Amino acid sequence: MDGNDTSAGKCPVMHGGSTSSKTSVTKFWPNALNLDILHQHDSKTNPLAGFDYRSAVKGLDVDALKADLRALMNDSQDWWPADWGSYVGMFARVAWHAAGSYRNTDGRGGSGTGNQRFAPLNSWPDNVNTDKGRRLLWPIKKKYGNKISWADLIVLSGTIAYEVAGLKTFGFAFGREDIWHPEKDIYWGDEMEWLAPSDTRYDDVADATSLSNPLAAVQMGLIYVNPEGVNGKPDPARTALMMRETFARMGMDDEETVALTAGGHTIGKAHGNGSAANLSADPEAADIDAQGMGWMNTKGRGIGRDTVVSGIEGAWTTNPTRWDNEFFTLLFKYDWALARSPAGAQQWEPVNIAEEDKPVDVEDASIRYNPIMTDADMALKVDPIYRAISERFMNDFDAFSDAFARAWFKLTHRDMGPKSRYIGPDAPQEELLWQDPVPAGNASYDVAAVKAKIAASGLSVADMVATAWDSARTFRGSDFRGGANGARIRLAPQKDWAANEPARLAAVLAVLEPIAAATGASIADVIVLAGNVGIEQAAKAAGHEVTVPFAPGRGDASQEQTDVAGQAVLEPQADGFRNFEKQAFTVTPEEMLLDRAQLLGLTAAEMTVLVGGLRVLGTNHGGSDKGVFTERKGALSNDFFVNLTDMAYKWEPTGRNSYNITDRKTGAVKWTASRVDLVFGSNSVLRAYSEVYAQDDNAGKFVADFVAAWTKVMNADRYDLKA
Template sequence: MKHIDNPENLEKCPFRGTRIGGAIGSAPRTDDWWPNRLQVDLLHQEQPISNPLSDEDYKEKFNQIDFQELKKDIKNALTDSQDWWPADYNNYGPQMIRMAWHSAGTYRIADGRGGAAQGMQRFAPINSWWDNGNIDKSRRLMWPIKKKYGSALSWADLIILTGNCALEIMNFPTFGFAGGRRDAWEPDRSTYWGPEFWDGKPFDESQTGGDRKGHPGEMVNANLRWVGGPKEEYHDLENPLAATHSNLIYVNPEGPGGNMDPTDSARNIRESFKRMAMNDEETVALIAGGHAFGKSHGAVPAEKIGAAPEAAGIEEQGFGWHNPVGTGNAEFTSTNGIEGSWTPNPTNWDNDYLINLFKYDWKQKKSPAGAGQWTPIDPDAPKTPDAHIDGKMDDLMMMTSDIALKVDPEYRKVCEKFMSDFDYFTTAFSKAWYKLTHRDMGPKDRYLGPEVPEEDLLWQDPVPALDHELVNDRDIEDLKNQIIASGLSISALVSAAWSSAAVYRHSDKRGGANGARIALEPQNNWEVNRPAELNQVLQKLKEIKNNFNSSQSGNKKVSLADLIVLGGCVAIEKAANDAGTHVKVPFTPGRMDTTQELTDVESFDWLQPVSDGFRNYHNNKVGYHTSSERIFLDRAQLLNLSAPEWTVLVGGLRVLDQNFDHSKHGVFTERPEQLTNDFFQVITSMDYEWKPKSSSKMLFDINSRANGETKYTATRCDLVFGSNAQLRNIAEVYATDDAQERFVHDFVKAWDKVMMLDRYDVKND
């Protein structure tokens, strides 16, 4: 047998199999053989078994930290230059701002994925994106701090706090900091970042040439999805992605496709930052504020730089981008290929970035690495000190994405406002940075530490704090009787409660029943929520609320948010009882009602589903490039459901008549609005055949094998629970003759989980 340590034998492994995707010794996996299978296993990431700290109470341990001592330790580390990676200007502050920014900057508002909340910067693919070049060194520089504080301080919190400390040592007043981010312990396998380029090298324009041929969706190279049109049209972004192409955090600093056109760059910037939840003022504040510090690195051409961390040799021990030129660091450092600093004082907060950008004219040049950048035309323009060579002065630098702020009319107005009022600019950057680094943390109930600002910000979807005595068990029974007596149907009550709670997404902890935003714009009028019926339910529940609250002495009240959830509980109990199974659905009061003034309509509208298999909703105005069951899987994951929870909820919601349009697709029962396991009995039965209604295979007839009669109709989001092997095996559990009680019990448990997803005021998560 040949040994794999011989380079000539790398293609032949001593274990049975082949080399797939560069992994030596790996046989083809299920995904290789069956690339179109529904990956239900994505619902089972982040299991406790993968977390070595699953027995720790992070909130309790974090709150025991001497926070000021922690900040002192971080700040000392930021000015203690290490020989193995010398600090620019003897100050690691600027590179730590980049580390924190790039950790948080992956957030996107469309699905709430990305961001800093789990420290995903530590894992592939993010740790090996070209735009994150050498951030592996930044994290390693902070290892002594992590080592000292151990399990009391997550990497996710340390990365962001280090960014704040970096700003503070350079005389910038930060708006605040909140801890509470919990580390992930495995890579994120579900988020689509666009086509990945696994060796971490930058996009090479020469791969396509100037006149490229292709079709939308065709992969031209391993780093860019072709969008059609001439070379200049790189600024088209594929939804829901926010970066212009894989390996970038936002946009190409050289301009779209490296074309150095500031106008094109401005379009890219506006769309990218908008998808990352930032308006024009916040965008300019972040760019101008961030570029007030530090420098960019482009001393060595990209082709000389080694592989990214995930592809680097084992001897590199997690480091990537090995630079063989000179010392490989300090004045020889390369990251994005652009070389130079934006200001004469790169370690001090000032307004020089904007002043120089607008005071001087700029011309194009090439960096030592061959990247396109800009330099002042005026030979008398200020110089900037070299980051490592004493006495050496360098020309200032701007990127195409900087010049874009000058040429775009709207960005220019913001810049001029910031130049005329430096204090206003300081406040704008402070708040924008806080939003950037905390956007994905969810409700303030999750925030930890002494520097959490008291101010509630609109992007936090604020809900007023509890200000009244909660209802007791006797009150709850009285309210349940009033709901039953209201004449509202089981289907309508369940729909209102589900529509209120199931808007939640676990990615950024937004949405949920708390706040009763189901009664406000925009959620109140979403088609998927059956608005006409919903408003009838809300009107009845408001009457019950007002009557109850006015009849109480003291400070006891019930909120509309609580009544909406309680209405769903009442309906499920009745539906189960009508089916012959007695059950008590858990109910935890304490939700509050928010207001329209505390709801950012534009931001909240991003939570509106374009497809929701739980209610067989599919917005036909949207063009889809993936199957409805795959979108359904994605939605189940955003609700943080397991495969059994997903399955049992669908079976129950179907027989409870929860389709958004009251259609009968998937309603496999003769007794609707009773909580039975009929859905599972039908989908697993061999008494039926499943016939597509058309070649699109979106709708199906369920026909009797005995006489050919169409008994039921279904969608792909129904039939997947019979076609997918993993889901079918779960469906069979609930389809057996003895499964009715288990089905009801499991449905109620999963239902309560969804109703409580956003209750961070009562759970430690």
């Protein structure tokens, strides 16, 4: 080969964005609708396809696993030695940082999938050296194999760490299933650099509540707030405001925020005894010989007392391997002044501290150092609300321990969904409001009799189908919240949501609730069953006899079992399935559709068939005719796709989200449409699906696929059917 041949050594394969080329074919069309978010859990990536983890974990020897974890806590490894001979701080942090990425705005993040193993989370600046914790856990994961997921093991390791330190924990539940590839399509922010200033994600950085939705962390690469202060400028009062908002977006109130902050810093230490400039690349960017680990110190020992993580250096308490009340004792006993760590990070250190109150060196007990506080720690002393809670905890250690144990359980189980999904001997029996409890339902009534009453009720197909859809569409596969079970659509706050058309909803419920009362069925069941009846009627009107699958047994939640504030995050701001937008957003309606479809667990094909079917059934919000491409509204036909792909028409914009569909010959307006409607003809992938359903030989397939996708949504929260 000629040495001047510039093609030498070039790989013939087009690489994706996460490989060394850093490019993707999509770079040429950056504004094209990217459907990848609907393929996040493609079974093709799963090396255990067909394996049922939730069944396998029930055969786990829990006592043996916990014994091995307890032994690990004090079994220091030479390659990564434990501070003071104990890993309790290490594993508390690994679990905290796995769970702490959760945000209640869309339920994404959190510890429920083992996503800390993959980019970007495995390489976030805030997660420095969590890779070492997972490597320390590997021998245990290897031993117990498929009976313990990484997601469960990571959280359990943190819980056991607190038990070894002396805390009586609230409990632990197994049941988290691992994913097998990066969730690269989760929106973590627009920034193109780690730790970019907070200003980039706030409308006004002085107003903590202006943090852009659905984000919860204040900067790219952090799980909550900057430990050095807002944009790295120490000011505990301002940091307190950021904490209140970001912890609220993690589903935590003020007491839980104080408990988690203090409890998280009661054990372990921060590491910054050296320059961060000496660290190697993060795991995702490290050279191949690093074998998936990053942040290795390129100068000096880089372990033990010379470890660098956050840049802040020091322990918060005198005895950092023991669960005690020293965090609050030291915080209020001393005045604190700003100082610099050896790495140059800003931290707070006590003034004139007694020698016996200083923690000892992690390797040499004859050496003592000042304890430290972050700006977030100081916020607990400066903010009047946080201070009152902190003083109460300082004077009542049992109250603090109980509050932390409960908050830790919530932090690490918030994205597991209802208590019915908990597995294992240590799952607590107490019913907690944040678990969205639903009483057991009745499954022994005459379903056929209920269907007959619904069919004779006079309700329209559109009203029956729309109400069932609205009840079920709140489901989020991200944290297993929402859904039709519980019939919370009839309770505050859901009954008053604009997306649910309160007046229409009240009228429909007034018809369905007496049917439930008369037959022994739950209202939740009757709502879903009414949707099924509507679909069966619509299919018959289109010439297809179908029976929509139905499984009775949903329960009805009470208003007292409903956390009104907690439910507020489930409110649909947009629902492309019903052509609804509460307001104009910076992202397009079709992008909002993808977000909802992904949370519902739908594939791109399922999303397509549902939109086409719901349009011809006339279920648009407010009765809008946008996208109703049919002359026989109320019949479950494939007309939406037939007419969308018919070249007899052309498409003309008339507003931000409004289009006319006109006859090419006469110029007459035939239909109107939204962007969501037209994307099924414009996007190449969605058009391919649309063409399948528009074919003359696929009218029956369209109905069958619609029924299957509909049933999937209606049963998304029926964990009793999946046990």
